[in-house]
Amino acid sequence: MKNEQIVQLAADACDDKRAENIIALEMNGVSLVADYFLICHGSNERQVQAIARGIKDKMEEHDIPVHRLEGFEQARWILVDVGDVVCHVFHKEERSYYNLERLWGDAATYPIEIGQDQ
Template sequence: MTATDQSVHLATIAARAAADKLATNLVAFDVSEKLAITDIFLVATAANDRQVGAVVEAIEEALHRQNVKRTRIEGDREQRWVLVDFLDLVVHVMQPEERSLYSLERLWADCPRIALDVEETR
């Protein structure tokens, strides 16, 4: 089983919202073969606490316009690594230190990457 077209569509919308708030290093993994609880992990880097919050807010707003609401959020107090669960899509917005330390790309390297068709501003 692979991620649904709808999940890929939502991941692309979320990635565009993150890029609009200057998130970098956007990567999406199809984790549907490994996890029964979600289809896609989207990972983004934000430079500091404030940017993490802005990226998360932008993603939530963009998905809300698609009638998709989060089911839970973790890490929003510290703003170092915020996980936002939208059921078929789980978004990880991380500061560079956390991204490097936890290396989600290495952990999910055996899962297919999803092309996001999103241009990042540098």
């Protein structure tokens, strides 16, 4: 499966759990860590965990390995590593504090479709 399809699957999983402000950044040429970052947030710890679990479950449904899931217990910033796609699921307060969109300001926004049946 192409990385663009994985980003869209992850975005769909986030949307299914009512994540807010879902964006994807193209990291090619900006970072060696991943080709894409998907960033979103939830309003409380339980929702943040549900979003991360939703991403993990969606990947497993499509036989896409999740290499790592970090920060699940604290649920302030959960990182879901899907290889060339890294999903950052924040608690609302942490997202504004870390502001990855500004930190990685050189990265182009990748268009994802939210709230539409694929």
